[in-house]
Amino acid sequence: xxxxxxxxxxxxxxFTNCRILRDRRLQREDLWVREGKILNPExxxxxxxxxxxxxxxxxxxxxxxxxxxxxxxxxxxxxxxMATDDFKSGIDLVSQKILSHGVTSFCPTLVTSPPSVYHQxxxxxxxxxxxxxxxxxxxxxxxxPFISKEKKGAHPEHCIRTFEAGAFQDLLATxxxxxxxxxxxxxxxxxxxxxxxxxLTKRGICVxxxxxxxxxxxxxxxxxxxxxxxTHLFNAMLPFHHRDPGIVGLLTSDKIPAGRRVFYxxxxxxxxxxxxxxxxxxxxxxxxxxxxxxxxxxxxxxxGRHTLGQQVVEIDGLNTYIAGTKTLSGSxxxxxxxxxxxxxxxxxxxETALEAASLHPAxxxxxxxxxxxxxxxxxxxxxxxxxxxxxxxxxIAGEEVWRQDVLGx
Amino acid sequence: xxxxxxxDYDQASEWAAKYICNRIIQFKPSQGRYFTLGLPTxxxxxxxxxxxxxxxxxxxxxxxxxxxxxxxxYVGLPRxxxxxxxxxxxxxxxxxxxxxxxxxxxxxxxxxxxxxxCDAFEKKIEEAGGIDLFVGGIGPDGHIAxxxxxxxxxxxxxxxxxxxxxxxxxxxxxxxxxxxxxxxALTVGVGTVMDAREVMILITGAHKAFALYKAxxxxxxxxxxxxxxxxxxxxxFVCDEDATLELRVKTVKYFKxxxxxxxxxxxxxxxxxxx
Numbered sequence: 272x273x274x275x276x277x278x279x280x281x282x283x284x285x286f287t288n289c290r291i292l293r294d295r296r297l298q299r300e301d302l303w304v305r306e307g308k309i310l311n312p313e314x315x316x317x318x319x320x321x322x323x324x325x326x327x328x329x330x331x332x333x334x335x336x337x338x339x340x341x342x343x344x345x346x347x348x349x350x351x352x353m354a355t356d357d358f359k360s361g362i363d364l365v366s367q368k369i370l371s372h373g374v375t376s377f378c379p380t381l382v383t384s385p386p387s388v389y390h391q392x393x394x395x396x397x398x399x400x401x402x403x404x405x406x407x408x409x410x411x412x413x414x415x416p417f418i419s420k421e422k423k424g425a426h427p428e429h430c431i432r433t434f435e436a437g438a439f440q441d442l443l444a445t446x447x448x449x450x451x452x453x454x455x456x457x458x459x460x461x462x463x464x465x466x467x468x469x470x471l472t473k474r475g476i477c478v479x480x481x482x483x484x485x486x487x488x489x490x491x492x493x494x495x496x497x498x499x500x501x502t503h504l505f506n507a508m509l510p511f512h513h514r515d516p517g518i519v520g521l522l523t524s525d526k527i528p529a530g531r532r533v534f535y536x537x538x539x540x541x542x543x544x545x546x547x548x549x550x551x552x553x554x555x556x557x558x559x560x561x562x563x564x565x566x567x568x569x570x571x572x573x574x575g576r577h578t579l580g581q582q583v584v585e586i587d588g589l590n591t592y593i594a595g596t597k598t599l600s601g602s603x604x605x606x607x608x609x610x611x612x613x614x615x616x617x618x619x620x621x622e623t624a625l626e627a628a629s630l631h632p633a634x635x636x637x638x639x640x641x642x643x644x645x646x647x648x649x650x651x652x653x654x655x656x657x658x659x660x661x662x663x664x665x666x667i668a669g670e671e672v673w674r675q676d677v678l679g680x
Numbered sequence: 681x682x683x684x685x686x687x688d689y690d691q692a693s694e695w696a697a698k699y700i701c702n703r704i705i706q707f708k709p710s711q712g713r714y715f716t717l718g719l720p721t722x723x724x725x726x727x728x729x730x731x732x733x734x735x736x737x738x739x740x741x742x743x744x745x746x747x748x749x750x751x752x753x754y755v756g757l758p759r760x761x762x763x764x765x766x767x768x769x770x771x772x773x774x775x776x777x778x779x780x781x782x783x784x785x786x787x788x789x790x791x792x793x794x795x796x797x798c799d800a801f802e803k804k805i806e807e808a809g810g811i812d813l814f815v816g817g818i819g820p821d822g823h824i825a826x827x828x829x830x831x832x833x834x835x836x837x838x839x840x841x842x843x844x845x846x847x848x849x850x851x852x853x854x855x856x857x858x859x860x861x862x863x864x865a866l867t868v869g870v871g872t873v874m875d876a877r878e879v880m881i882l883i884t885g886a887h888k889a890f891a892l893y894k895a896x897x898x899x900x901x902x903x904x905x906x907x908x909x910x911x912x913x914x915x916x917f918v919c920d921e922d923a924t925l926e927l928r929v930k931t932v933k934y935f936k937x938x939x940x941x942x943x944x945x946x947x948x949x950x951x952x953x954x955x
Contacts, residue, residue, distance in 0.1 A: 313775070314760070316781045316784070
């Protein structure tokens with residue numbers, strides 16, 4: 272018999288009677304977890320002669336990797352673009368609350384803000400693992416201020432900037448620090464953006480194109496310099512035109528460097544994108560689609576007025592507008608609702624809908640070896656869902672951190 | 681011998697599974713008194729394994745006090761290769777039942793000293809008190825385990841080079857690419873299986889019919905190693921109609937006429953729930 276013996280005495284949990292998302296399909300397999308990671312049960316059996324310490328009957332649930340939200344501006348009354356005294360408790364509140372939406376990792380997003388906000392807020396965001404306290408923080412997503420005034424959407428115009436003589440140094444001075452920054456959204460048509468994109472990419476920061484009037488060549492050039500993401504496709508960019516598809520054209524561009532993939536965020540709340548447009552994007556480039564909520568402070572709260580950075584927004588049902596206008600400003604959709612809407616609107620498979628919220632964002636951030644899948648040795652961040660993709664329980668590092676109670680609250 | 685003839689693959693698989701189930705339960709295995717089972721791989725026993733798993737999932741059969749010894753394993757194939765016999769046993773049997781991993785023995789085809797590995801395996805069988813029931817299949821060339829034509833009928837567990845017939849038969853598991861099929865394996869010997877207190881050979885399909893004919897209607901011959909079991913006091917051959925195609929009508933009629941006797945071995949089907 273094989274003689275490699277393990278040295279771990281940690282308890283082993285076996286989740287049975289479930290269907291797990293593995294190798295791109297839902298399979299009738301058990302899920303094994305030890306020390307916060309997904310365990311290979313065959314190796315356990317033959318190498319360690321080990322077996323499960325606890326067996327949990329999942330009653331036929333679907334087990335999927337935890338959702339990863341790379342664009343969320345706040346929620347439950349908390350606005351990540353607002354430098355308050357209790358910012359830390361605000362981010363803790365959101366990270367705890369989104370567990371019930373199936374989100375196990377996220378990138379707190381800041382909209383275009385004055386430098387003072389970045390200087391006060393960014394030092395208070397730290398990359399950290401999730402757990403019972405809340406979803407893990409992968410790093411901040413800075414959406415702006417280096418964007419186009421013409422496509423500002425809900426961003427405050429007076430805070431929008433361009434790169435001056437210093438280019439990358441300007442960016443650094445504006446943000447103060449890039450230590451916990453994971454994604455930067457900028458408009459590539461801004462002069463000197465190419466060198467900024469290169470510098471950010473060199474530092475392992477994901478560059479996203481958005482809030483921009485770039486044409487396709489400018490977008491392709493940005494991708495060649497390292498950009499890999501598109502912020503909320505279709506929104507805040509030039510509409511697709513058959514002679515110049517603009518940023519949307521990246522989905523089918525033949526100028527993407529070999530071995531690289533362009534990902535694109537989609538807010539599939541039923542408001543920001545018409546289902547037909549969602550389907551066009553999905554069919555054109557299914558493996559690049561990343562579901563994001565772009566949720567704002569009002570998410571999880573009653574309709575009415577809330578802040579979004581320097582602006583006031585009005586929530587009415589699922590619609591959120593700059594107060595007094597018809598300009599969309601973020602969403603109040605939850606990630607699991609986005610997954611369900613995406614499934615219904617595109618008629619795609621359950622596997623595809625789940626991957627758009629887990630595998631694809633993990634691939635975008637280059638962390639798919641430990642997040643976004645249920646592969647052996649990856650982090651045991653997973654969800655139990657029913658067949659309609661409602662979250663029944665959320666697990667981080669193998670521990671249950673949220674469960675739907677019987678009363679459905 | 682008993683020759684148990686069922687109509688088709690599913691019925692043969694079920695009969696065999698019921699027999700194994702009854703033997704284990706009637707043995708009343710317990711702590712320190714294990715039922716030892718020899719096990720095969722390949723496509724023939726899959727149906728039987730599925731039924732055994734079903735009995736286990738229904739709560740009728742537990743493998744807690746069962747020790748298993750597999751017949752063979754490829755040499756040089758990584759243990760986690762999808763076609764290794766370790767993978768086969770894990771996916772088709774072990775992961776669905778409650779056997780203690782310490783009691784599931786399979787030869788290690790990657791051991792540094794292959795003969796020592798074989799000797800150790802024989803020792804483990806001896807220490808377990810010998811095999812109560814050895815379940816096996818038959819190759820198209822009449823081999824039992826990887827005891828290819830020409831293997832000594834008193835052979836023990838050892839390294840064997842596979843015959844061309846066997847490599848061809850196994851190619852389907854390696855994308856039809858002959859160069860990918862392992863050419864050597866560790867296998868229990870004919871003598872090793874003969875030492876078991878009881879032997880059950882599963883044979884289904886027309887492509888095995890000639891081998892069955894050679895094994896039971898011709899003489900004991902090292903070219904058809906399954907024929908050795910003509911000299912074992914308790915052997916059961918479980919087959920489907922197609923596997924009997926090369927037998928004499930007289931043989932088939934005789935044994936079919938005994939089915940009411942054979943069926944007493946599986947009916948009633950016992951359950952551990954009653955105990």
